[in-house]
Amino acid sequence: MPALLLRDLRLATRAGGGFGLSLAFFLIVTVLVPFGVGPEGGTLGRIAPGILWVGALLSCLLSLDRIFALDREDGSLDLLATAPIPLEGVVAVKAAAHWLTTGLPLTLAAPVLGVLLNLPEAAFGWLALSLMLGTPALSMIGTFGAALTVGLKRGGLLLSLLVLPLYIPTLIFGAEAAKRGAEGLAAGTPHLMLAGITAGSVAILPFAAAAAIRVNLR
């Protein structure tokens, strides 16, 4: 399983691996927001935690269909399914690799982009913390969505349609955690909920995703 993680990380960072695309998308979304809402610092600062959360979520969504589609095309998925490692483990490792190449960089980039949106000083730490706690759930839920649509020729749009409603609780608690932190309110509860969603997703969704892959392979 470490071999699989290593391979996925290596593939993502090599030419054509798509590493950095999500980051670039995140940057562009963030840059577009002031053009839409106006350059006034107070407004931007107030909506910045929410914008950065939505931006991170959409950037995450962008790379989901690569998780299994490429392995399906070149036959690796068949071979992994017959390999002596459990498919649930394969799914979990794939989600971890996705987080390491997408969620983690987004988390690290968010405070930097926060500067562009006039994010209040107090909010930087909370934003980073909430993304750190929440993005693993985004990767795991997205992996489940990718598993559902792996058998489809053009599953990209459907994948978004399936995954976005599942993202709602994570987004609500994530943005709320960052916002409350920014406003100096008690932000413990949303952070705990966020951690709970992540823990629950990681515990349960690998089984659902592996079941979906088995169905799609047969």
Next chain:
Amino acid sequence: MLLIVEDLAVARGGIALLEAVAFTLAPGQALILRGPNGIGKTTLLRAIAGLQPPLRGRVDLPADGAAYAGHADGLKATLTVAENLAFWARIYGQRDTAAAIAAMDLGALADRPAQNLSAGQKRRLGLARLLVTGRMLWLLDEPTVSLDAASVAMFAAAVRAHLAAGGAALMATHIDLGLAEAATLDLSPFRAKGPVTGPGGIADPFDAAFA
């Protein structure tokens, strides 16, 4: 016995293809599946590999399973030959890839990314993957596609060595490998005559509904 298949029925897309397939493979034996296109060779191999549930019947594999090789080789274009092979070796808990590289004559290509290989070279790499799995039972679907005569001979030699080491191989192929010791099973007599009933057989409940 490395593989026991009893009364196996398989379906593709809800249509029964084969039924009552039965054979066994002992260590050192090879069995070549033959039959016209679309009779269900791939489906049969996938069912034996556990990728799809059979409609009926029993498949007994060794406890550590089989090594399956389908139409696609499972290679990553941006990884080198050595990296691709090392990955699959570690997935199967093996370390040594040198023997496989030598057996498939890939030594000169080891540091080349898989995307720069020809179709035949890719296939050789795909077959080298089998050698690093360390599995006794091989399930091969059209293993010789895009191989030239020399490579086919190389492959046949690898299969022969595998059999000599106590392994077994089940393969679907159209060409003559020159494997004298391999038995042949023609699948034509096993073609499903009608809807196969039983759990999982779609036809059963929906036929009854309008009888």
Next chain:
Amino acid sequence: MSIWEYANPKKFMQTSSWALPWVTGLAVLTLLVGLVWGFFFTPDDFRQGSTVKIIYVHVPSAMMAINAWAMMLVTSLIWLIRRHHVSVLAAKAAAPIGMTMTLIALFTGAIWGQPMWGTWWAWDPRLTSFLILFLFYLGYIALWEAVEDPDTAADLTSVLCLVGSVFALLSRYAVLFWNQGLHQGASLSLDKEEHVADVFAWPLWVTMAGFVLLFVALVLLRTRTEIRARRLRALEARERMA
């Protein structure tokens, strides 16, 4: 005699063809009585005027929007565990009905909310939850449409329904946490104070029964259609093979 007998399509077709006219007739009758009673024979509310009468469509449709998903969850589970085709086809049949109920609840809510709250839409927890429920229905139906093989589609949608139920519940709590809303409390409950007056409640009970019957009738009808469609597919496939 066990309930699982109806998992046999033949048995289901026989029984449903007998039951369908009765359920349909009863549904029409109950709805007529309930709606006419509610619309014409209840007094106007002292605060809300005659707009309150939309309650007789709004509340039952909202109830069925949730119940339809619950029914899909149960039938999906039955499919995953016992592999009864009728069960999953009933879930497939119920989805568009549930989605329509959700839409009706949202639209009647907007029409009601405009005079009462002065706005067509507010990001109130209940309204938001129903909008989210609508998105879940959309995804479920889209997955059915997208997958070619019927058994694969059945498995995948059932898994989605299961996971979706968990996340829909989570969304409900998340939305409550996120915004406390305008919406009044439960319209009908057995133990709470915040109950509508009895004159309004009786016709409401009747329309709710009517909506349940309507839902059952529609699900039976659509499940029969799905079973026939599946049979047709099987026949066509066999034709091609022969």
